[in-house]
Amino acid sequence: MDKFKSIRAVAAPLPMINVDTDMIIPQNHLRTIERTGLGKFAFSNIRYNDDGSEREDFVLNKPAYRNAQILITGENFGCGSSREHAPWALKDFGIRCIIAPSFADIFYGNCFKNGILPIKLPQEIIDDLMKDAEHGANAVFTVDLENLEITRPDGQVIKFEVDAFRQHCLVNGLDDIGLTMAKGEKISAFEEKQKAQQPWLYK
Amino acid sequence: MTSPRTLYDKIWDAHVVEEQQSGNSLIYIDRHIIHEVTSPQAFEGLRLAGRGLRRKDAILAVPDHNVPTTPDRATRVDSIESKTQLDALERNCREFDVDYIPMMDARQGIVHIVGPEQGFTLPGTTIVCGDSHTSTHGAFGALAFGIGTSEVEHVMATQTLILKRSKNLRIDVSGELGIGVTAKDVALAVIGTIGTAGGTGSVIEFTGSAIKGLSMEGRMTLCNMAIEGGARAGLVEPDEKTYEYIKGKPKAPKGAQFEMAVNYWNSLKSDDGALYDKEVFIDAADIVPQVTWGTSPQDVLPITGYVPNPADAKDADQKASIERSLDYMGLAPGTKLTDVKVDKVFIGSCTNGRIEDMRAVAKVVEGRKVNVAEALIVPGSGLVKLQAEEEGLDKIFIEAGFDWREPGCSMCLAMNADKLLPGERCASTSNRNFEGRQGPKSRTHLVSPAMAAAAAITGHLTDIREL
Numbered sequence: 059m060d061k062f063k064s065i066r067a068v069a070a071p072l073p074m075i076n077v078d079t080d081m082i083i084p085q086n087h088l089r090t091i092e093r094t095g096l097g098k099f100a101f102s103n104i105r106y107n108d109d110g111s112e113r114e115d116f117v118l119n120k121p122a123y124r125n126a127q128i129l130i131t132g133e134n135f136g137c138g139s140s141r142e143h144a145p146w147a148l149k150d151f152g153i154r155c156i157i158a159p160s161f162a163d164i165f166y167g168n169c170f171k172n173g174i175l176p177i178k179l180p181q182e183i184i185d186d187l188m189k190d191a192e193h194g195a196n197a198v199f200t201v202d203l204e205n206l207e208i209t210r211p212d213g214q215v216i217k218f219e220v221d222a223f224r225q226h227c228l229v230n231g232l233d234d235i236g237l238t239m240a241k242g243e244k245i246s247a248f249e250e251k252q253k254a255q256q257p258w259l260y261k
Numbered sequence: 262m263t264s265p266r267t268l269y270d271k272i273w274d275a276h277v278v279e280e281q282q283s284g285n286s287l288i289y290i291d292r293h294i295i296h297e298v299t300s301p302q303a304f305e306g307l308r309l310a311g312r313g314l315r316r317k318d319a320i321l322a323v324p325d326h327n328v329p330t331t332p333d334r335a336t337r338v339d340s341i342e343s344k345t346q347l348d349a350l351e352r353n354c355r356e357f358d359v360d361y362i363p364m365m366d367a368r369q370g371i372v373h374i375v376g377p378e379q380g381f382t383l384p385g386t387t388i389v390c391g392d393s394h395t396s397t398h399g400a401f402g403a404l405a406f407g408i409g410t411s412e413v414e415h416v417m418a419t420q421t422l423i424l425k426r427s428k429n430l431r432i433d434v435s436g437e438l439g440i441g442v443t444a445k446d447v448a449l450a451v452i453g454t455i456g457t458a459g460g461t462g463s464v465i466e467f468t469g470s471a472i473k474g475l476s477m478e479g480r481m482t483l484c485n486m487a488i489e490g491g492a493r494a495g496l497v498e499p500d501e502k503t504y505e506y507i508k509g510k511p512k513a514p515k516g517a518q519f520e521m522a523v524n525y526w527n528s529l530k531s532d533d534g535a536l537y538d539k540e541v542f543i544d545a546a547d548i549v550p551q552v553t554w555g556t557s558p559q560d561v562l563p564i565t566g567y568v569p570n571p572a573d574a575k576d577a578d579q580k581a582s583i584e585r586s587l588d589y590m591g592l593a594p595g596t597k598l599t600d601v602k603v604d605k606v607f608i609g610s611c612t613n614g615r616i617e618d619m620r621a622v623a624k625v626v627e628g629r630k631v632n633v634a635e636a637l638i639v640p641g642s643g644l645v646k647l648q649a650e651e652e653g654l655d656k657i658f659i660e661a662g663f664d665w666r667e668p669g670c671s672m673c674l675a676m677n678a679d680k681l682l683p684g685e686r687c688a689s690t691s692n693r694n695f696e697g698r699q700g701p702k703s704r705t706h707l708v709s710p711a712m713a714a715a716a717a718i719t720g721h722l723t724d725i726r727e728l
Contacts, residue, residue, distance in 0.1 A: 073578075073581075074581075074582070074585075075578050075579075075582055076457060076458075076557050076582065078557075078693075078695045080693070080695040080696065080697055080698055081695065081696060081697075084697050084701070085674050085675055085676045085697075085698075086675075086676070086701075088298055088326075088676060089298070089327065089340070089342030089343055089345070089346055089676065090342065090346075091301035091302065091305070091345060091346060091349045092302070093302050093410075103696060103697045103701065132578060133458060133578075134457060134458040134461070134491070137457055137458070137491065138393065138693060138695060139392075139393050139407075139693075140299065140391055140392055140393040140395075140407035140408060140409055141298075141299065141409075142299065142302075142391075142409035142410040142411060145409075160458060160461060161461075162458070162461065162491060163461060163462060163491070163493050164393060164406075164407055164408065164409060164493065167408075167409065167412070168409035168411065168412075171409060171411035171412070172411070221283060221284070221285070221425065222283045222284075223281065223283035223284075223285050223423070226283075233310075234415065234423060235306075235310070235312070235414060235415050235418050235419065236310075238287065238415065238418075238419040238421055238423065239312075239418060239419055241278070241279060241287065241419075241421075242419075244278055244279050244287070245278055245287075245289070245315075245419060245420060245421060248278045248289050249289075249420075252289070255525075256385075256522070256525065257518060257521075258383070258514030258518045258519075258521070258522050259291055259319075259383070259386065260318065261318035
């Protein structure tokens with residue numbers, strides 16, 4: 059997994075609430091057996107016209123935001139389906155950080171598995187950051203995961219919080235499957251105990 | 262003596278392999294169900310890392326999202342992409358020796374219908390699947406939730422997940438449900454009350470006499486939609502109905518083990534005095550048949566209502582959201598919901614594709630004719646289909662003008678050939694009315710099976726109580 063220590067990039071404003079995973083990546087693009095190459099389909103229903111041309115009014119199509127790596131958005135971002143294609147598509151597009159008042163649980167967890175940092179902040183702060191982000195190519199933020207700090211374009215620093223284990227894995231690009239496999243003995247001990255108590259769960 | 266615990270606390274505590282210093286826990290996963298859309302990358306990850314499955318006896322595979330629902334499906338390929346995913350599931354299951362139910366097997370169906378039918382879903386277990394509607398299995402008093410593909414791979418390799426304990430949210434629905442009011446209406450009314458983010462970070466336990474009164478099918482419908490209220494999981498404490506449903510199912514414990522299991526399952530109840538982080542009380546008598554008008558499941562109203570006006574929104578974000586929804590849905594504020602005409606009707610999905618749902622539809626449409634361009638009725642599994650046909654329901658559907666299909670996810674998410682055309686409006690028994698959910702620019706109104714059947718007959722959204 060890609061490490062995430064600190065990024066300095068343009069933030070794009072997406073002032074919508076309840077952006078669901080069907081909107082982030084529609085179902086017709088889920089029929090893949092790869093994790094890669096989904097960036098061109100990110101937000102496709104609101105990003106392209108019926109003829110496949112880009113919609114000028116969609117924020118990520120605007121010249122200033124084409125290389126945005128940060129999204130500032132509304133509450134309950136990523137609600138709906140568990141499809142990890144949603145963070146895969148965002149990551150492939152170039153998004154590394156999403157800042158919102160709240161996220162849906164499954165999407166939030168999926169981001170960390172894919173080198174994307176979701177940050178929760180109070181609505182009042184999001185409102186300020188949203189205004190910053192409206193300044194096009196000048197909306198450059200620094201997001202520092204090691205120090206848990208966002209630096210706004212005017213230099214003001216905002217602190218944020220992230221679960222320490224998730225921070226550790228993301229900063230170091232760690233594969234948590236490998237970490238859990240190292241606990242194989244503990245898992246075996248659990249299984250032996252459970253098998254004695256609930257044998258019907260084992261064949 | 263331990264302090265009183267909720268049902269969720271008990272299941273959680275029984276699955277902790279290790280408490281980690283970060284405040285997370287390593288939680289053991291008893292049951293893993295997989296389908297073709299969210300598993301291929303997980304199998305690929307295992308292959309690349311040279312890892313295998315930790316427990317082959319704890320995983321069950323069945324294709325559902327992509328499968329065609331037409332009678333010629335054994336020979337037909339909808340699209341190269343669908344075929345690639347279906348073939349990959351079969352190949353991966355063979356390579357990793359996973360219990361796999363093929364598309365042409367009578368047991369095939371939607372993962373969340375197949376799990377319970379096969380007795381794979383059991384009380385007190387932890388159940389995961391790369392699908393958000395895994396919450397369905399909570400109807401059995403199992404802690405069941407959807408996960409992403411990376412977590413699918415984590416479970417395959419380790420039979421565990423690293424999780425943080427959720428909050429306890431209790432939703433109590435007491436009293437008697439009115440005539441024509443079903444589990445689906447309860448689910449929609451709950452979401453209308455708490456909102457689509459109301460359950461975020463929580464597991465919902467549904468309590469109260471109206472919940473106890475629901476059949477297992479109804480409880481599954483209710484828990485299925487817990488995710489639409491933002492909760493990863495819904496729970497109903499197991500009881501005699503639960504045991505009765507499980508008894509004799511192929512993968513359920515048998516004989517003395519069944520008795521032993523029931524003994525344990527009887528302990529799966531929230532203790533008196535157990536503390537919930539939040540409690541919501543709903544009077545069952547206040548719930549009337551529900552219908553969604555917008556593009557989020559929380560955009561829901563009683564069928565007796567009117568399309569809302571953005572001017573009445575509580576803030577600017579809400580106003581923008583309502584305006585966007587109405588524009589997308591092609592609805593004017595103030596329109597009486599029963600005046601909204603529908604083009605098509607879809608009955609099925611993991612929310613409402615069980616035998617009880619089929620019976621509810623048959624009851625409404627028997628001796629009547631559909632009055633919409635297309636009315637699709639898709640059983641949730643091959644076993645539901647067989648049962649319905651044994652009861653003669655298929656003849657009632659076909660006689661009324663319904664298209665009776667083979668089992669699959671079908672038009673719930675339009676990953677297969679079943680989808681709406683742009684601009685078409687559908688009364689649907691599925692779970693999501695998101696933009697584009699049933700096909701690009703499709704318009705979805707979520708309703709119960711009886712309400713969908715009524716709309717199919719009249720051609721517009723209809724109050725089932727008046728049909």
